[in-house]
Amino acid sequence: MDSQPLTFSSLDARIESLPEHPASAHPGGRVGWASAIAMAAAVSALLLLKVFPGNTTAVVIAAALIAVEMGAFAVAMTATLPTMHPARERREFAEMLDHDLPHHQAMVAWIGQYPREQRQAMATFVGFRLERFRNKLPLLTGSMESLGVLPLLGALFLQFKDMHWPPHPSWPEVLLISGLMLFYWLSLLQISVRWRLELYDALLKKSLAGP
16 A cells, blocks of 8 residues: 555645646646636736836737737637548547556555555545536636637627727726636636546546445
C-alpha cells in the first residue's frame, strides 16, 4: 500500500500527474483558457476606451486588445467544432483510448490498495456531493453546456452592434458585457469542478466493483 493516505487531495494529485496523449488537447480546456484571455482583453479594451476617450494611445492599445479578443474567441469556437477529417479524428481517439486505458487501470488498482471501508465512505460522500452539485449547478449555468460558445457570441454582439471608430462605450454597456463574460467564466469553472467530481465518483465505484 502507498504510504500516502487516500484523500480527495491525493486522488486529485494522482489524476493531475497522469500523462496525456499528444493529441488529447481537451476542447474544454482550450475553450476555458481562450475564453479567459478573450474576456480579459475585451474588458480591458472597454475600460481603456471609457476611461481615456479619444486618447490616441488608448485607442491603439484598445485596437490591439480587440484583435487579441477576436483571436481568442476564434480559438474557443474552433475548439468546439468537429474535425474536417472524420477518419483521422476516429483514429486519434482510438489511440487516445489505448494510451489512457492502462493509466486508468493503474489508477483503479492504486485506489484498490486502500481499505474497502474507506473507499466506500469516500464513494458515498462524493456521490452525495455530486448529486447536490448537479442540483445546484443549473441555478448558475442553466443550459450552459448545451449553449456552448453561444453566450460568447451574444457578448460579442452587444459589444460591436453599435460600435463606431473610435469606440465610445457607455458605462451600462461596459458593465453588462463585463458581467456576461464573468458569468460565463464562472460557469466554465463550475462545470470543470463537476467533471472532476464525476471522475472521483467513477474511479471509486470502479475500485469497489473489483475483487
